[in-house]
Amino acid sequence: MADQAQPILTRIQQKNRDLILEGALTVFSESGFRGATVDQIARAAGLSKPNVLYYFGSKDDIHKTLLTTLLDMWLAPMVRIDPAGEPLDEVLGYVRAKLEMSRRFPRESRLFAYEILQGAPHLTEILGGSLRGIVDTAAATLQGWMDQGRLTPMDPRHLIFSIWALTQHYADFDVQIRAVLGPGHDAFDEAERFLENLYRKLLEA
Amino acid sequence: MADQAQPILTRIQQKNRDLILEGALTVFSESGFRGATVDQIARAAGLSKPNVLYYFGSKDDIHKTLLTTLLDMWLAPMVRIDPAGEPLDEVLGYVRAKLEMSRRFPRESRLFAYEILQGAPHLTEILGGSLRGIVDTAAATLQGWMDQGRLTPMDPRHLIFSIWALTQHYADFDVQIRAVLGPGHDAFDEAERFLENLYRKLLEA
């Protein structure tokens, strides 16, 4: 998890690697790993295909770099749950933060969704390792609050799953939601109110 | 939506088409459309590649057939919500039915998840058409119950979204859930209790 000692990158390396990762994020999140082609990534990045492969050895390399780079950011809100805070505020804050991530970073959400759907070939060790640790910590915090009677008792891990499911759904299934709601709806605005209400009801001791 | 007048199929056609669709469901649900190959489907079905393409003109054809065939089954539980029933029972019944579908038909769930993630290229007209109609009907039923004070008022469409998200999550993100929970957990059993509790709390007027 700790950043390796990065080799110093030249200005050009920095810029082009960023362009590639940015383009690849768009392409991978639209088509999945197999559906994306190096050519598409190159076009999205504004570079030639060989040039893309000059900076990253392979398509797989780009994908793996994206996943591991973005995982920390993706999990950050859960780590910020504060055991010293007010239980309801902390959980509602987490829900809000997670929904905000779905709103602002739908590509990242879809990237992870594809990876998990596929069986998480690039994330297996992380899933059972640091992710599990982070969830365990958060679950312990929640369980503590429940034991103190400050939160309605329930399975804390499934509470976390529910937050993931409900917030990421709005990014990952965006097409479906827009089709069902029709025009003139801001699904995320509505979701924010709906989820705030849901978790308030669910959690108030 | 109504079944076309099917040409009569021979015994062999019936059997082999079923074998192909069954194998394709497995392969597509594991790898997505682009990730799946006709060869894999053929192997999963126990047939040769040309033979698969003898029964279905193209890979696309198999995929489209699967999606449209399974969509009715997938949406069936929502259609069964009975406006004359007891509101809480009806919703909890729907939740239970939907979770049971995730448990018993995870491949179908993933098939649809891939399709929606991809932007639903094969389902766009259905999404904005019959699906929307079905959701509108169910939403109207829910809204009616809320207006009568028999259900806590909330946005009925987002209530439906929440049920989709929470139940399908256990099929689609199964790998992640198993990694986080570790061995010795039946995620679906736990989810059944958790969701029953969640929706009971949320909906009791």
Next chain:
DNA sequence: CCTGATCCTGACCGTTTGGTCAACAACCGA
């Protein structure tokens, strides 16, 4: 048992794809 329709497959084809490479261009410190 015959015969036409159905079923099946090895060999093949054109395209797409990830990746390589030699050669050239741009950069940059000395």
Next chain:
DNA sequence: TCGGTTGTTGACCAAACGGTCAGGATCAGG
């Protein structure tokens, strides 16, 4: 300005892919 490092690309390759086809095997009705 020079020289080596870094950056860039057109042309190319082998493998994988979706799909075709001619011809042979099998089936089912008469």
